[in-house]
Amino acid sequence: MSTQTVLIVDDEPDIRELLGITLSRMGLQSSSAATLQEAREKIQALQPDLCLTDMRLPDGNGISLVEYIQGDFPHIPVAMITAHGSVEIAISALKAGAFDFISKPIELERLRNLVSSALRLNDQPQPAAIAEHSTSGLVGNAPGIIALREQISKLARSQAPVHIHGESGVGKEVVARLIHSSGPRAERPFIAVNCGAIPPELMESEFFGHLKGSFSGANRDKLGLFQAAQGGTLFLDEVADLPLAMQVKLLRAIQEKAVRPVGASEEYPTDVRLLSATHKNLAAEVQTGYFRNDLYYRINVIDVHVPSLRERLEDLPGLAQVLLLRIAEASGASPPTLASSAMAALAHYHFPGNVRELENILERAFALAEGDTISARDLQLSDRPPVETRKGNGSTGNGSSDTSTDVEAAYGNLEAYLEDIERQILSAALEQCRWNKTATAKLLGISFRSLRYRLQKLKLED
Numbered sequence: 001m002s003t004q005t006v007l008i009v010d011d012e013p014d015i016r017e018l019l020g021i022t023l024s025r026m027g028l029q030s031s032s033a034a035t036l037q038e039a040r041e042k043i044q045a046l047q048p049d050l051c052l053t054d055m056r057l058p059d060g061n062g063i064s065l066v067e068y069i070q071g072d073f074p075h076i077p078v079a080m081i082t083a084h085g086s087v088e089i090a091i092s093a094l095k096a097g098a099f100d101f102i103s104k105p106i107e108l109e110r111l112r113n114l115v116s117s118a119l120r121l122n123d124q125p126q127p128a129a130i131a132e133h134s135t136s137g138l139v140g141n142a143p144g145i146i147a148l149r150e151q152i153s154k155l156a157r158s159q160a161p162v163h164i165h166g167e168s169g170v171g172k173e174v175v176a177r178l179i180h181s182s183g184p185r186a187e188r189p190f191i192a193v194n195c196g197a198i199p200p201e202l203m204e205s206e207f208f209g210h211l212k213g214s215f216s217g218a219n220r221d222k223l224g225l226f227q228a229a230q231g232g233t234l235f236l237d238e239v240a241d242l243p244l245a246m247q248v249k250l251l252r253a254i255q256e257k258a259v260r261p262v263g264a265s266e267e268y269p270t271d272v273r274l275l276s277a278t279h280k281n282l283a284a285e286v287q288t289g290y291f292r293n294d295l296y297y298r299i300n301v302i303d304v305h306v307p308s309l310r311e312r313l314e315d316l317p318g319l320a321q322v323l324l325l326r327i328a329e330a331s332g333a334s335p336p337t338l339a340s341s342a343m344a345a346l347a348h349y350h351f352p353g354n355v356r357e358l359e360n361i362l363e364r365a366f367a368l369a370e371g372d373t374i375s376a377r378d379l380q381l382s383d384r385p386p387v388e389t390r391k392g393n394g395s396t397g398n399g400s401s402d403t404s405t406d407v408e409a410a411y412g413n414l415e416a417y418l419e420d421i422e423r424q425i426l427s428a429a430l431e432q433c434r435w436n437k438t439a440t441a442k443l444l445g446i447s448f449r450s451l452r453y454r455l456q457k458l459k460l461e462d
């Protein structure tokens with residue numbers, strides 16, 4: 001195998017020399033350039049396997065070099081060397097397409113990790129091949145899904161934090177897993193955490209780990225999620241549900257690229273790619289003060305939107321087929337077929353719970369169907385009118401009450417009346433999610449804690 005080459009672009013001879021020595025100890029060849037112009041010429045002539053560029057160059061800045069490489073040589077990963085603490089520049093470089101950044105003074109361990117990750121990119125399939133392979137994870141051919149697959153292929157090559165947003169059940173976690181599995185960290189762990197499901201008092205220890213005896217109940221040392229994801233990806237699902245106190249600690253861990261387990265005196269360096277998701281509008285959460293602006297800025301370097309199922313109903317037949325195949329495989333049966341009336345019924349449904357809801361509907365229908373064909377009746381959609389209809393007639397979901405004409409029923413009794421409506425909504429949502437509370441909270445757009453509080457208040461808790 002031929003030796004790989006790294007182009008170092010920096011106007012300081014000392015830095016060029018330090019980087020050159022480190023790279024040669026890693027068995028790599030290096031070449032260097034001191035100006036933007038020289039860098040462009042060497043990229044054309046050498047087509048290096050990686051480019052490391054400083055931000056400030058005598059004849060321009062590193063971001064224009066990132067843009068040049070992205071435009072003309074998108075297969076060459078480029079990393080930016082930034083001055084210590086210049087977060088804005090690092091983020092602009094990532095947005096422009098830099099694979100990663102490293103700040104001065106350069107820590108050699110971090111440099112070696114960065115170089116190894118970048119060079120592993122060259123072993124990855126090219127974007128077109130990734131897109132084809134990914135169809136097994138992200139089913140669909142609607143324009144929004146095709147564009148999403150292309151975006152995933154590009155983002156997989158970068159180390160930039162990505163924020164994925166979209167309604168509940170649209171496939172945000174599927175997208176996060178694909179970004180991970182199509183990139184250079186694929187062989188390392190992918191750790192997903194539902195930020196809304198961790199009790200606030202355990203959060204710090206869950207994220208950063210703890211030492212034995214650091215608090216009552218800490219009977220042994222425990223690794224945190226950051227350590228578990230070392231070298232890989234940490235996926236913060238429902239990131240908007242992080243309490244403010246934890247947001248401060250998370251921001252620090254991201255800035256310092258280090259964590260301190262509860263009860264420890266030392267910090268440990270981390271090498272983790274952060275992906276996050278929420279069905280909430282994170283910018284609006286920042287506006288209302290529920291989410292810190294500085295953390296938002298850090299995790300939302302690149303923004304990915306996953307379209308709702310309603311916006312891509314043309315994918316319904318393909319999705320139903322794949323989901324039925326999965327469901328049947330899980331129970332060792334052969335996949336049933338969907339009667340055309342069943343397909344028509346699905347096409348008229350609005351899927352507030354998106355693909356996850358489709359999956360639940362099909363799972364139940366599979367259990368109910370008598371032969372190997374699923375009928376419209378097996379889907380049990382009749383008592384669940386589309387969202388617009390529900391909003392339009394003021395019904396609470398079971399079709400039994402019409403709040404718009406029932407105002408008088410609330411006179412002198414508003415609390416009890418509203419509680420009754422809330423109880424009906426919660427019961428219907430729980431039933432729809434087969435009593436899975438995490439899914440119910442997501443369906444209703446509330447946190448897990450809020451759901452539990454409401455269930456207790458309304459005496460619906462079992």
Ligand SMILES: Nc1ncnc2c1ncn2[C@@H]1O[C@H](COP(=O)(O)OP(=O)(O)OP(=O)(O)O)[C@@H](O)[C@H]1O
Nearest residue numbers: 137138139167168169170171172173174355356442
């Ligand atoms: N495009 C798709 N192709 C195949 N399966 C999909 C697709 N989108 C979602 N799914 C399936 O739907 C279910 C829900 O997906 P996922 O958990 O990724 O959604 P989510 O948006 O993260 O949900 P939540 O907001 O509730 O966290 C999973 O079983 C997933 O495999």
